[in-house]
Amino acid sequence: MKKLCTIELESGTLDYLLDIGKRSNAYLNIRDGVVTVRLPLSGKPSDAERLIRSHEKWIRDKLGSHSERSRLPKSFEDGEVLSLLGRKYTLRIAESAEYREPETEGDTLTVYVAKTMTRADAERLFSRYVYGICEKCVMKAFETYTQRLGLRPKKITFKKMTSRWGSCSSNGSISINVGVVCFEQECIDYVVIHELCHLKYMDHSENFWRLVSTCCPDYKRLRERMKH
Template structure:
């Protein structure tokens, strides 16, 4: 029995390394596995990951890295440029709400009260104006409350036009998706959509509601989207300029 189990165990060795690639010091994750027959390079928000056969030589690894050096450095620079910048939670900071810039006003108060929007300023009352985590929490809760109300309004606007009926609409906090739809009819919308212009928010709403008819991204799916959002391609392109904040 033990010998049978060993057949299903895939040896895996993982280590962190640093290499000089065209004058740039690059830290990468090296994964050795008996399942691979070649060396593969992957670059994502975690950096460079190199997957290679368990008993591959160091020379082979070195040659592959040097051969792909320019590609690796360029890709890492692109990922770094796209990486969202964490906002600073302090008085005078600019934040976005429905596509418009607001000025964050942090006010010291004995009691924490809900933020108040006045014109282009959002007043946040906290007990400690130097505590950025406290300010972030207050703003995030306000964002989520506003998002819940507006999302329900936009869904109510589009459901009769598209002849769909979601089972429920929920807020999402994922850092990888603006929205999703389950086969049960649950529509989830990322609360950070509240930061972007209404036309882009509407595109995401229409996109997810369309999945209630076509649970795929086929030509038929995009035809459904186009009925409610004729310029969806333009909005889809604009949406790519927005990023989900790491906060």
């Protein structure tokens, strides 16, 4: 039995794949940013949680490089560097008489903060701006590839994830890491295709990758691109 699960840790939320089957020991591994806990038939979800908690630091160390790939702003400071759709920008925070949509010019992304706004308000509006770009690009990919693959999720959600770019639950729901907005559209397309294919194959078998390649023959290059 394979099932996508979520656990709340001191360091944040972690998605992981729980695999219960014929084996003598329990163990966990990380591959392509995916944490998998494998238990014997006698194992319970609580056993998986204990195993994860006892290895939390090791897991976070292993996944650390993944989270660094997502160059969304961490502190909302003037001069911070971030990435949007594969391009790096320097964040500039400018005071304005009233709120204006952020603007890009060359390698600069300017966020206009109204005099009456608090810092928290400005951060919230900027996050909404980034989420809007992400949603537009992701939904564009879903519109294209749900038709091409003949696979449609029951629900699509957006999250901030630390361990993966997307996830597909056994009930047919797909979650996309908002951090994909840092990458080019072709990378976003790959993530969407990857998760749609999990609606048919909840593993990374040859059949799964064969299905991915029907829509994304260059998936190996894109997967490597998102590792750096």
